[in-house]
Amino acid sequence: MSDEEELILAFHNTHEAIMGERKLLDSGIPVMVMPMPKPIGPTCGMCLRVSPGDIEKVQELLGETIAGIFQRAGETGKDFVPWDT
Amino acid sequence: MEIINVLGKPCPIPVIEAKKALRKTQAGEKVQVLVDNDISRQNLEKMAGGLGCPFAFEKQGDGNILVTITAAAASSGSGSGSQSLVVAIGQNTMGAGNDDLGGILIKGFIYSLTELDTPPETMLFFNSGVKLTTEGSNVIPDLKKLESKGTIISSCGTCLDFYQLKEKLAVGNVTNMYAIASAMGDAGKLINL
Numbered sequence: 001m002s003d004e005e006e007l008i009l010a011f012h013n014t015h016e017a018i019m020g021e022r023k024l025l026d027s028g029i030p031v032m033v034m035p036m037p038k039p040i041g042p043t044c045g046m047c048l049r050v051s052p053g054d055i056e057k058v059q060e061l062l063g064e065t066i067a068g069i070f071q072r073a074g075e076t077g078k079d080f081v082p083w084d085t
Numbered sequence: 086m087e088i089i090n091v092l093g094k095p096c097p098i099p100v101i102e103a104k105k106a107l108r109k110t111q112a113g114e115k116v117q118v119l120v121d122n123d124i125s126r127q128n129l130e131k132m133a134g135g136l137g138c139p140f141a142f143e144k145q146g147d148g149n150i151l152v153t154i155t156a157a158a159a160s161s162g163s164g165s166g167s168q169s170l171v172v173a174i175g176q177n178t179m180g181a182g183n184d185d186l187g188g189i190l191i192k193g194f195i196y197s198l199t200e201l202d203t204p205p206e207t208m209l210f211f212n213s214g215v216k217l218t219t220e221g222s223n224v225i226p227d228l229k230k231l232e233s234k235g236t237i238i239s240s241c242g243t244c245l246d247f248y249q250l251k252e253k254l255a256v257g258n259v260t261n262m263y264a265i266a267s268a269m270g271d272a273g274k275l276i277n278l
Binding site: 017018021031032033034 | 185186188189190192193196197200223224226227
């Protein structure tokens with residue numbers, strides 16, 4: 001999964017991010033962590049990074065705990081926009 | 086031109102010594118390093134690649150390898166003006182308290198290092214920190230990204246052995262306590278987690 005492609009999941013709180021990561025790891029879905037980037041939210045939360053190919057399974061497993069799904073934008077890859085399905 | 090002799094020196098000493106020399110070298114000038122094994126040669130090549138420095142090597146009759154690295158703007162100390170940063174990670178969590186929270190924090194921290202303008206020169210992993218550099222860790226891609234930017238990733242061999250992870254190292258190289266102490270001692274800045 002390259003940086004450009006990955007989808008970024010935001011959660012309502014850190015507990016849900018931690019539980020979400022565990023659920024995905026237990027289900028064998030590759031997942032990585034990143035601190036919530038400023039353009040996504042004002043809080044100091046943690047986001048999860050997943051491959052677009054896994055997003056349906058991810059949504060099924062994590063359901064309502066996902067507060068938002070984002071993708072990278074811009075030349076530097078440091079801008080984030082809501083995921084365009 | 087001075088040849089840096091690191092025959093018999095364990096990882097990551099050859100890379101640290103070469104980087105030190107490169108910092109004092111103007112862009113376009115060369116640094117030569119004499120190593121006695123191909124792993125060291127490969128590590129030097131990775132480091133040079135990360136800094137954008139042209140790299141060449143020549144096998145000698147006695148089996149030693151003479152490596153030549155040409156300094157680039159990014160490798161010379163005057164260019165970046167920053168002191169070398171060493172990050173030592175002695176556990177697979179960040180901070181004391183809740184381990185679930187600490188687990189996600191350390192992963193977020195390692196990702197954040199990939200976004201620094203100047204990545205760490207060296208990252209040292211010991212005790213349960215080696216669980217981050219071995220199979221089953223989901224920060225391997227971030228650590229590989231740091232490695233591609235020139236960061237040396239070193240895991241403590243005693244610790245890999247203790248946790249029975251010696252065969253499962255997924256990024257970087259194996260180091261020993263002398264090299265860990267030396268890397269810490271030579272650091273311009275040391276972050277110890």
